[in-house]
Amino acid sequence: MEKLLFTGGTGFLGRNIKPILDKTYEVTTIGIMDxxxxxxxxxxxxxxxxxxxxxxxxxxxKAHIYPKTEAERKSFYDVNLTGTIHLCDALEKVGLPKAFVFISSMNVYGDEPGKMDTEDSRPLSGDSPYADSKIKAEEYLTTWCKKKGIKLGILRPSLLAGKGAPGNLGAMVNGIRTGIYLSIAGGKAKKSMLMVDDIAYLVPLLVEKGGTYNVCDDHYPSFRELEKTIARQLGKRVPISIPYWMAKCLALIGDKLSFFPINSKRLNNIVTSDLFSNEKAKRELGWKPMDVLENYKI
Structure with missing residues (x-):
């Protein structure tokens, strides 16, 4: 059985996919967690x-926070770029792997919503500390792996769905659980999403072929579909939907008060579809993505 070194293997991603990886690899996790x-x-x-x-x-x-200070901005580069460089230095000392799989992000494309974009249809224009640090890590690994003769696979996942999901999906679950969540404008906007399990199934495919891929399911769930799926699992009523004008008024308040749960930027994200193409991964890797709505369990 081949040996796999898994960084971040005890976080949200690792908790969900390590049991799957254990069936194929001898997995060792490395990081700062106990x-x-x-x-x-x-x-x-x-x-x-x-x-x-x-x-x-x-x-x-490092992800899921909005930096407010220069130190917080720098921390993204410290973790996502410097941490990657140090990892590569460590690998050189014990012998190089045959393959390296890097979990990047759709954020590398910037804030402009996706319109079924492919890996080559738009530049890597993300300028947030998170996005830019991921872009620079991709660039470093591309050069390093080519120089060392290592097969490199880069995954740019969309919003990950899985047990204990953090970020916006976790906030939606908590909001519906506590009854403080409101749907907006009928929840019609659709989002690219990926079942977290699929990362584990993609790893051996990338070890074999390498390449850079956008990854999401074929369904592109709407907010309303997600709300109904979550409410059903929690035994709650489907959240009430408020009109856009009302949400806009609340968002304007949030623009002034940082503790408010919604602001104009977040409102725009909620009502705007954000879609990316997964055709390259399916075509080149022979991958068949899991349907998020059928497989997501809170």
Whole structure:
């Protein structure tokens, strides 16, 4: 059984996919969490690895916060870029893997909503600290892997659905659970989403072929479909939908009060569809994505 080094393997992604990966690989997790098998801080030091690994799955990263200070902005580069460089330095000391899989993000394309965009139809224009640090990590790994003869696979996942999901999906679940969630304008906007399990199924395909891929399911769920799916699992009523004008008034308040649950930027994200094409991954890897609405369990 091949050996796989999994960074970020004890977070949301790892908790969901490590049991699947364990069936194919001998998995070792590495990171700063107590549950990690190898304790290492990629930001401050080059980690010390005990052996060579056949495959590296690099999912450790910083996300899900909006930086308010220069120190917070810098922390994205410290974790997402410097941490990646230190990991590569550590791999060189114990022997190089045959394949390296990097979990990037759709955010590398910038804030403009996707319109079934492919990997080559728009530039990497993301300028937030999160997006830019991911772009720079992709660039570093592309150069490093080419120089070292390592097969590189880069995944740009859309919104991940899975048990214990963080971010916007987690906020939706908590809002519906507590009864403080309101649907907006009928929840018609659709979003690219990916079942977190699919990351595990994509890894061996990337080890074999490499490449850079947008990954999402074929359904592109609407907000209303997600709301109904979550409410059903929680045994709650489907949230009331308020008209756009009312939501806009609330968002204007949120623009002035940072603690308010909605502002104009978040409102725009909620009412605007954001869709990316998964055709390249299906065509080149022979991948068949899971349907989020059929498989998502809270």
């Amino acid at each position: 549950a990690d098998m190898i304790k290492a801080n990629f930001v401050t030091d080059t980690p010390v690895l005990p052996e060579r690994y056949d495959v590296v799955l690099h999912a450790a990263g």
